[in-house]
Amino acid sequence: MIERRALAGVAAALAAAPLAARPAVAQEEVRNYPDRPVRIIVPYAPGGANDILARLYGQKLSERLGQPFVVENRPGAQAILGTEAVARSRPDGTTLLLGASGPIVFNPATYAQLPYDSLRDLAPISLLASFPLVLVVAAASPHRSITDLIAWAKENPARANYGASGAGFQLPTELFNQRAGTRFQYVAYRGSADSVNAAANAEVTIALVDSGPASIAMSAGRVRALAVTSKERVPAYPDVPTMAELGFPEVEATLWSGVFAPASTPRSILDRLQSECAAITALPDIRDRLKALAMDPVGNDQNSFRGTIEREIGIWSAVARAAHIRLER
Known part of the structure; x- marks a missing residue:
């Protein structure tokens, strides 16, 4: 009987040991992370908003965590x-993605096949910033309001067109x-700046573009804005x-950029990165820089970010089906 009790006690201790060890392992991961340089991959060319964001946050993360965060x-x-x-x-926190809503929610809505699944293969860390779209027409356009524009487009369907870069x-x-x-x-264009220029030169009737390029063209007096897609002005x-x-409450669209890691990255590392990203987003100099880029600082948590992704994939998939848009690689 004594031997049985002793064996039972040993078995219970062995069963409990992994559970007791997990917090210590997690703490060790956080304490040691990062122990080598970290890559932030930007899936766009240098100089764009996502590249600027990656470099802003990469510099701050380097300062706060003591290892280089290198933008690639x-x-x-x-x-x-x-x-x-x-x-x-490898899901060890040494490779991160500065991901925008384009590849994360719009690609799944439009491509028949992708080599990644936004929700299965990537771990959202924090949504850093968001920005609305602006509907612009040429400064010399006769369309002074959305009402005028819609009436003209219905009367002239063969002449009505729009520029877009993705x-x-x-x-x-x-x-x-x-x-x-x-x-x-x-009408397809390579980038937002090209779409805005096309609208400014009356090559297309309208362009619905991100606020950064729109603001530049508006300041130069080349285009006129008729509407924004944000909840508020x-x-x-x-x-x-x-x-x-x-009169179009359903036409609400806010693009965003955030940080991701490969799926299966340890939760302790994800939590550390989320905490650091949120703290960086709250810094006055970062907020001022984002505002200068016509972006709204966010810095939310992982669950909120994942909820945004799930919801928007559903919304834009429905729009793509209704518009009969299905792309092949």
């Missing part, structure tokens, strides 16, 4: 190449088409109404 640009294929590289990387701009414009009953035709141009104010 891997552009190509609608950001698929760089995103796939991170999804297939699914992140194409799908919101198609959502506007669906709600307004218009048939603006898609944008402080930088308070006279521009929201789509909701104009």
Whole structure:
């Protein structure tokens, strides 16, 4: 009987040992992380908003965590190449993704097949910043309001078109088409700046673009803004109404950029990175820099970020189906 009790006690101790050890292991991971340089892969060319964000946060993370956070640009294929590289990387916190809503939610909505699954293969850490889209027309355009624009587009469907540089701009414009009953035709451009220039030169009727390039063209007097897709008016141009104010509450679109790690990265490392990203987002100099880029600082937690991704994949997949948009690689 004594031997049985002793054996039972040993078995219980052995069973409990892994459970007791886990917090210590997790603490050790956090204490040692990072113990080598960390790569931040940006799936876009240098100089864009995501590249700037990666370098801003990379510098702060280096200062706070004592290891270099090195930005590596891997552009190509609608950001698929760089995103796939991170999804297939070793899940040890040494390879991160500065991911935008384009490859994370719009690509799954439009591509028949992708080499990664946004929710299965990537661990969201923190959504850093968001920004609305702005519907612009040429400064010399006769369209002074959304009402004028829609009426003209319905009378001239063969002439109505829009410029867009990817699914992140194409799908919101198609959502506007669906709600307004218009048939603006898609004209592809390489980037947002090209789309804005096309609208400014009247090569296309409208462009629905991110606030950064729109602000530059507006300041130069080359385009006029008719609406924004945010819930509230944008402080930088308070006279521009929201789509909701104009009678299209469903046409709400906010693009964003955030930090991701490969799936299966230890939770303790994810938590440490989330905490650091949130703290950096709260810094006055970072907030001022983001505002200068026409971005709204966010810095949320992992669960909130994942919820945003799940919700938006559903929304934009429905828009893509209604617009009969399905892409092949």
